[in-house]
Amino acid sequence: MCSVSGILLAHHFRKYLSHAYTFKIVEKNHDVGGTWLENTYPGCACDVPSNIYQYSFAPAKDWSRLFAPSGEIQNYLSQVVDHFGLRSHIEFETSVKRCVWTEQDRKWLVDTEHNGILETGRKADILINAAGILNHYQYPDIHGLESFKGSLMHTANWDHSVSLAGKDVSIIGSGASAIQVIPQIQPLVKRLSVYIRTPSWITTLPESFGETESQSINTTDDYLQRCKMLESHYNKLFPVFYRNSETQLRERQELASWMESRITDPTLRKKLIPDYEVGCRRISPGEPFLRALQEPNIKCIFSPIETCKPEGLKTEDGVETSDVIIAATGFNTSFRPRFPLVGQNGVDLRELWKDDPASYMGLGCAGFPNYLSMLGPNCPVANGSLIGSLEATADFVVRLLKRVDSHSVATFAPEKGAQDDFNSQVDEFMKDTVWTGNCTSWYKQGQKGRITAVWPGSSLHYREVLAQDRWEDWRWTYLGGRFKAWGRGISVVEQEGGDYSHYMEHGPFLPKSSLAEANCRDDARAIHKSVASEGPNKTVTNLTL
Known part of the structure; x- marks a missing residue:
């Protein structure tokens, strides 16, 4: 791909x-981009800043958002392919x-x-x-899903011909794609049932990230420094992945407090804040997701799905009638x-x-x-x-x-x-x-x-x-x-030409007086040794030692 x-x-x-x-x-596929070409669901975007979701050899700073949408990323990748003359090497x-x-x-x-x-x-x-x-992409293994009489689609294979306006919609999943798509479709639908098996940790972002910070940077060096700041931020997060580390415990407490402050209903708060470690599954930025789940036309369902009936999904609490079922269930x-x-x-x-x-x-x-x-x-x-x-x-x-x-x-x-x-x-x-x-x-x-x-x-x-x-x-x-x-024992330099003494390098010159001083000291030691060893019947004629 x-x-x-x-x-x-x-x-x-x-x-x-x-x-x-x-x-x-x-x-x-018919074009480059892979997952960024295929995923076109409403709200689909990268969940790390675009400034560091790009090649070091092809930086771009004119991203429209901090987290670029999928179409923009696909366009970037297409530009890279054309700029470096790679398209002729691809069989579409x-x-x-x-x-x-x-x-x-x-x-x-x-x-x-x-x-x-x-x-x-x-x-x-x-x-x-x-x-x-x-x-x-894969659909969930739900008995009877194929019998659903309404529209069924996956976030990774979004059917844009299906209108959600004024419809009763069910969405299965609460991972990265659900976190992005739910805030986009919530204002459109009549009623949205969200089936949550495992809640996700939702994170906030440092103020230093700045939504439009990159667009105000004019020099390549300043932009590099911003990208290094973002890259370092994510690299420094690694200690959180040690289960009992101080970083893990602190981050979990801080995220829990942050989520608590944004979920007003105590019952919903208890079910939406995970009881597992931060980072056990992917952490996602998604404050709009938390706000959307508390809108009056959304119902969060935490009971396991038992089966699918022609009219909708069934849990122990009954059947939710739906016009559309969306599987946000990953790959x-x-x-x-x-x-x-x-x-x-x-x-x-x-x-x-x-x-x-x-x-x-x-x-x-x-x-x-x-x-x-x-x-x-x-x-x-x-x-x-x-x-x-x-x-x-x-x-x-x-x-x-x-x-x-x-x-x-x-x-x-x-x-x-x-x-x-x-x-x-x-x-x-x-x-x-x-x-x-x-x-x-x-x-x-x-x-x-x-x-x-x-x-x-x-x-x-x-x-x-x-x-x-x-x-x-x-x-x-x-x-x-x-x-x-x-082969014949010939080096690359000898075959292709070049510097025949490429291995030679010099350090700094020794001080100018050092060699002369060393010679005087050697001469003095030689004379001293010859005189000291000369007896009454011996004459030294050779001072070379």
Whole structure:
């Protein structure tokens, strides 16, 4: 998918790897943007400031809002693609149907489909999955949902032909998309029933963020400083994720007090303020959401949904008749590919990751040579700033593929032992974090399962680990032997020309008088030694010692 990750990789391939690699991006949609192209529900926007939800190599400061709407983000990504000449590398409206590793040829065979025409056996030396994890929306598993006689839609597949004005509407969910869409549709509908299984922590923002602060900045350096301030704010939040830390306890108390002050009804207040740790699931800015839930045409329903009748959703309290049901229930975040991805020994990654998506640092998987992923399992999606971490991943991919080229590497894949050690570290680290708290979250497999979507450390820690280039954790094979790339023993400088003494560097000059003074001292010591050793019958004629 050509969303944030895919575009980032395309930029890096063209800038840093074009001397050694050609590349193609297969995109199922008609344009770039990924989740920002697909999600068009009312109020859809980024939930981190736009100033840091952008590439460092393509900064923009003319965002219309602090949290840019999805269409604006998609437009930014499209401009980046055109500015850097990446569109010609993208095959639009083309879906991947199957990928198979061939051991004999050491290549991936990729089957794709475009306009109903299947193209099989496309060969690739390297396969990178940058499809992301927020693009495969899913409806809740509610018995009888298909029998509903009104309009049914998902926030990630919004049907703009359906009018909500004056309608009875039910919305399932209270996560990020519900927090954004409810304030937008509440004034339109006659009645809105909101089904809340797990309430969310709602956060406020520091005054220093400033809604229009960026537009008043005129210099690139001043804008950089603002972006660094925002980036640092999110990176400094990491201590809150330690379950019993002072930061966690203080933040939980402060957020609870802030939410209490904005929820007037005591009964609603008790049910809307979470009883789990701050950060166990995604924290969202959403004061308009809290205000909307207290409007007279909204009914919050906390009883579990039992089934769906043709006229609406049923709980133990009865059936809520609805004209429209909206599922704000997120995505399939299992990390399993949406197509067969078959590695060594016929192992399909979909089956391997069916119950436990265990990877090596979110970058690759043992048994799948020449395969890399962006935003794989246990990548830093909740540990701080996302774009900074993605750029660190892309930089690592560049360094790895440069090594592949310069060392005549035939295949590479994570060592199984290194992968197992990494996942053991993940499990041990997570024991003391809020992500293993008492909440349902896409960060983990079920309410009590393994944490599979979060890095075992901060975003800054992630960058440091990748910068170590732990090549010892990878299994390498070579074309003709590991030293075959040495060829005739000629350096790059000798092949291509350049500075033949590039390794030479000088420090500061020694003081001018130091050498002369050293010679005088040496001469004096030599004379003194010769006179002292001369006996009555000896004459010294050579003063060289």
